[in-house]
Amino acid sequence: MRGFLLNRLLQSLVLLVIVSIIGFGILNLLPGGPLAQFGLDPGMTQQDIERLKGLLGLDRPIWIQYLDWAWRLVRGDWGHSFRDGAPVLDVIGSHLFATLLLMGSSTVIAISIGAWIGIRGATRRYSLFDYLATVGAMVALSVPTFWFGLVGIYVFSLKLGWLPAGNMSEIGDASILGYLHHLILPSIVLSLVHVAIWSRYMRTATLDAISQDFVKTARAKGLSERRILMKHVVGNALLPMITLAGMQLPSVLTGALVTETVFTWPGMGRLFLDSLGYSDYPVVMGLLMFSAILVLLGNLIADIVVAIVDPRIRLA
Amino acid sequence: MIASIQAVAPHDVALSVRDLTVNLPQGMERTHAVKDISFDLKRGQILCIIGESGSGKSVTANAIMGLLPKVIRLSSGVIQLEGMNIVGMSPDKLRNLRGRVVSMIFQDPLSALNPLMTVGAQIDEVMAAHGFGTPQTCRNRAIELLTEVGLPDPELMYYQYPFRLSGGQRQRVMIAMALALEPTVLIADEPTTALDVTTQAQILQLIRDIQRRKGMSVMFITHDFGVVAEIADSVVVMEKGHVVEQGSAEQVLKSPKHPYTQRLIAAVPHLTGEDRPRPEAASNEPILKVEGLVKTYRGGSALFGAQRTVTAVNEVSFELAPGRTLGVVGESGSGKSSLGRLLIKLLDSDGGGILFEGCDIAKLSEAKFRPLRPRIQMIFQDPFASLNPRSTVGHIMTVGPLAHGMPYVQARDEARALLAHVGLDAGAFGRYPHEFSGGQRQRIGIARALMFKPKLLIADEAVSALDVSIQAQILQLLDQIQRETGVSMVFITHDLRVASQICDEIAVMQTGRIVERGPPSQIFLNPQAAYTRQLVAAIPGERPGNAGPVAANA
Numbered sequence: 001m002r003g004f005l006l007n008r009l010l011q012s013l014v015l016l017v018i019v020s021i022i023g024f025g026i027l028n029l030l031p032g033g034p035l036a037q038f039g040l041d042p043g044m045t046q047q048d049i050e051r052l053k054g055l056l057g058l059d060r061p062i063w064i065q066y067l068d069w070a071w072r073l074v075r076g077d078w079g080h081s082f083r084d085g086a087p088v089l090d091v092i093g094s095h096l097f098a099t100l101l102l103m104g105s106s107t108v109i110a111i112s113i114g115a116w117i118g119i120r121g122a123t124r125r126y127s128l129f130d131y132l133a134t135v136g137a138m139v140a141l142s143v144p145t146f147w148f149g150l151v152g153i154y155v156f157s158l159k160l161g162w163l164p165a166g167n168m169s170e171i172g173d174a175s176i177l178g179y180l181h182h183l184i185l186p187s188i189v190l191s192l193v194h195v196a197i198w199s200r201y202m203r204t205a206t207l208d209a210i211s212q213d214f215v216k217t218a219r220a221k222g223l224s225e226r227r228i229l230m231k232h233v234v235g236n237a238l239l240p241m242i243t244l245a246g247m248q249l250p251s252v253l254t255g256a257l258v259t260e261t262v263f264t265w266p267g268m269g270r271l272f273l274d275s276l277g278y279s280d281y282p283v284v285m286g287l288l289m290f291s292a293i294l295v296l297l298g299n300l301i302a303d304i305v306v307a308i309v310d311p312r313i314r315l316a
Numbered sequence: 317m318i319a320s321i322q323a324v325a326p327h328d329v330a331l332s333v334r335d336l337t338v339n340l341p342q343g344m345e346r347t348h349a350v351k352d353i354s355f356d357l358k359r360g361q362i363l364c365i366i367g368e369s370g371s372g373k374s375v376t377a378n379a380i381m382g383l384l385p386k387v388i389r390l391s392s393g394v395i396q397l398e399g400m401n402i403v404g405m406s407p408d409k410l411r412n413l414r415g416r417v418v419s420m421i422f423q424d425p426l427s428a429l430n431p432l433m434t435v436g437a438q439i440d441e442v443m444a445a446h447g448f449g450t451p452q453t454c455r456n457r458a459i460e461l462l463t464e465v466g467l468p469d470p471e472l473m474y475y476q477y478p479f480r481l482s483g484g485q486r487q488r489v490m491i492a493m494a495l496a497l498e499p500t501v502l503i504a505d506e507p508t509t510a511l512d513v514t515t516q517a518q519i520l521q522l523i524r525d526i527q528r529r530k531g532m533s534v535m536f537i538t539h540d541f542g543v544v545a546e547i548a549d550s551v552v553v554m555e556k557g558h559v560v561e562q563g564s565a566e567q568v569l570k571s572p573k574h575p576y577t578q579r580l581i582a583a584v585p586h587l588t589g590e591d592r593p594r595p596e597a598a599s600n601e602p603i604l605k606v607e608g609l610v611k612t613y614r615g616g617s618a619l620f621g622a623q624r625t626v627t628a629v630n631e632v633s634f635e636l637a638p639g640r641t642l643g644v645v646g647e648s649g650s651g652k653s654s655l656g657r658l659l660i661k662l663l664d665s666d667g668g669g670i671l672f673e674g675c676d677i678a679k680l681s682e683a684k685f686r687p688l689r690p691r692i693q694m695i696f697q698d699p700f701a702s703l704n705p706r707s708t709v710g711h712i713m714t715v716g717p718l719a720h721g722m723p724y725v726q727a728r729d730e731a732r733a734l735l736a737h738v739g740l741d742a743g744a745f746g747r748y749p750h751e752f753s754g755g756q757r758q759r760i761g762i763a764r765a766l767m768f769k770p771k772l773l774i775a776d777e778a779v780s781a782l783d784v785s786i787q788a789q790i791l792q793l794l795d796q797i798q799r800e801t802g803v804s805m806v807f808i809t810h811d812l813r814v815a816s817q818i819c820d821e822i823a824v825m826q827t828g829r830i831v832e833r834g835p836p837s838q839i840f841l842n843p844q845a846a847y848t849r850q851l852v853a854a855i856p857g858e859r860p861g862n863a864g865p866v867a868a869n870a
Binding site: 212213214216217218219220221222223224227231232235236239309310311312 | 381416420442494
C-alpha cells in the first residue's frame, strides 16, 4: 500500500513536469511573446520593451527561463501578475473559493442524481424510466453547457425572475442564503452533463453487479430485494465510480470555465480567460500548474479512497 | 398441524416435485428447460441430479428456490416443500422460505461471496434477514457455524474478507451460511466442480458428515458420476429437460436401464492403471528434452515496497520421445499451465533449457524461434474463448500457414481435408465458430493446430470444459491423430482419470516441482510420493484398479 502510494506520487510528479514544460513552451511560442500587449501601446518605444525584457529576464534562452521559473515555483514564488503586480498565488487564492464551491456543489448534484438515475435504470431495465433516462442523457451530453446556461438565465432569471442571472452575491450581501441563491443555477447547469455521464456509468456498473454470483447468493439467503440492492449491489457498483469521479475532475474544471463565463462567476475559470486576454502569462502559467496539481491530486485521492474502501486492495 | 395432515407427500419426503414444466422464452433451441419431471427427495437422504450441460438440472434447482430468471416461466407442476406447494406462492412468502427452510450453495465459491463484506457479516445477514437473534447471538452462532464446517481459527475467520480465503475455505463459508438456520433441504449446485480434487474430496466429506449429523435432506446437482458414487443415496438422471432414469444409487450405477445413462456411465473416464502399448520402431532419441526449467513471477513494485516472487516452475526436467504423450497433472497453482506456456514460448523462462529436436529454444529470440513455431502447437482449454468469433473457421485455420508462406489454394484444401479428418463436414470451412457446439469447436481447435503438421502438441486442459460423452470422443480423436501422425503430446490436466486414459507417462506437479514421474501403472497403482498418493485417493468414485465406480456407502 505504501509502495503503491509512493509510486503514484512519483508518477504524478513526472506528469507535472511534463505539463509545465508543454505549457511553458506553448505560451512562449505564441506570436509576440509575453510582452505582445506593450507593442500596441504608443507610449512604449522599442527600447522600452527591450529594457523591460532584460528586466524580466525574457532575453535569456527559453530553457533557462523555464528552469528559473520552475525553481521559483518549487520554492513557492509563483511570480507576479503583469496586470497589477500581485503575487500569482494570491490572485489564484482569491478566486479559488468561488470555483471550488461551484465544482463541489455541482459534483454533489451530479453524483447523487446521476447515481440514483443509474441504479433505478438498471433495476427497471427497459422500462419507460430507463428509456427516458437514456434519451435525456444523450440530450444532456450533446447540447453544449453554455447553451443550457443561456436558456437557464432566459427562463429562470429573465422570464420567471426566480434566480439571479449572474455573479456570486449581491453587493453588500454576504449571507449564506444569498450565496446559495446565486449558486443554484450555475451549479445545476454545470452538473447537467455530469449527471448524464454518471447515470450511464452507474447503470452499467449496477447491471454488472446485479449479475454477479454473490447477488444470487444473497437471494438464496432470503434477503429482501431492498437489502440486496443497498448492501450488495450498490456498494460493489460504486467502487469503479470512485475512480470515475477522479477522472471526471478535469472535465468539471473545464466545464466550470465555461459556466463561470456565462454566469460572470468570479472564479478561476473567469480569471483564466481574463488573464489570457491581458497576456498575463505568470497568472496563466500559475493557473495551468494549479489545475494540473488539482487534477493529479484528485486522481491520487480517488486511488487512495478505492484502496481504503476495497478490502482486496487495503489488506493485500 | 393441519398442513401436514393434508400434505400430499408422505412424512418421509422432504421435497417432492411433480410434473414440473419450465418453459424457455421463444427462439431458444428447446421450448422448455424441463418438461414433466417428477422426483422425491426423501428426508435425511442425498439425492443426486446428474446430467450434462443443458439437461435442465440447474433450472430445476432454481425453480425450487424460486430463483428463476424473469424470462423463464414455471408453467405447470407442483413443488411440495415441507407439505407446502411453493408453485405460485407470493414472492414474499418464497423469500421467507429461502435460507430458512431451503438453502443453496453454488458452483463457484470465488464469486459467490460479496468481496466487500466480511465472512461474519455475510453469515449474520441470513439470521438477520429472517429476524433471528440479536447481533451478539448472531455472532456467536456464526462462529459456531464456522467451527462446524472445519475452518481454522473461527474467531479470526469471522472478521476476514473472502479474498483472503482459498476456494475450499470459501465453499466452507458458503456451507456455514446455508446451515445457519438449520434448513430442511440443502440444494448444492455443482459445489465441488470448481475445486481441486483434494479439496473436492474434503468438501464432499463435509457435506456428507453434516447431512448425517443433522439428518438433513440434500439435493446435489452434478455432472460427475464419480461424485455420485461418493455421495448419493438416490439418483435422478436428466437429459434435455427430461428425467430419463431414477432410482437408488447402487441400482443406477451398477445396472443402468436407460441407454442414455448407460452411455453416460460408459463415457466416464476411469483410472486404467494400464500402460499404453509402446509403438514399434520408436526411436529413442527424445524430441523434447527439458532441463532444469525455471519460471519466476514477480509481483509488487520494483522500486518501492516489498517485492513478491513466486516460483511457478521450479527446476523441472523431463524427456519426451516421438509419438508419445506426457501427462502433466497437478492442482491449481501447481505450475502446470505455466510449464505449458514456457514450452511453446508464450512465456520466457528464467533458467534451464528446452531442447526441441536438439536445439535449445529457451534461449532463442522471438525472431529466431519464429520458423520453429509451426512445429510446436497448442490446443487450448476453452473452445468458446479460443476461437475468434469474427473469423470464419476457414480463416482461423489458414491465417497461420498463409503467414508462414503457404499458397492459399493449398492451405484451403488442407484445411478442408483436416476438418473432414477431425469429424466435421467440409462445409464448416465457411462458417463461424458460434455455429458449432463445444465439442465441435474443440475439433476445430485441434484441426487448426494440425494445419502446421506439428511435431509437438501442447494440450492445456483440452477436454476440461467438455461434457463427459464429448470428452471421451475428443480423447479418442487425439489418440487416433497421434497414431496416424506420430506427433508427440504434452497433455496438461487437473483430472487424473483423463490423464490415465491417454498418457504414456505422467508427471505429477506440486508447487512448481515435479514430485513424481512414471507410467500410469506406477502413478495410479503404486504411487511413490505422498502427494501422488493423496491425489489418487481423492479421485471421486474410484478405488484404484477397480473397473467401475463403487458406491461409497457400500
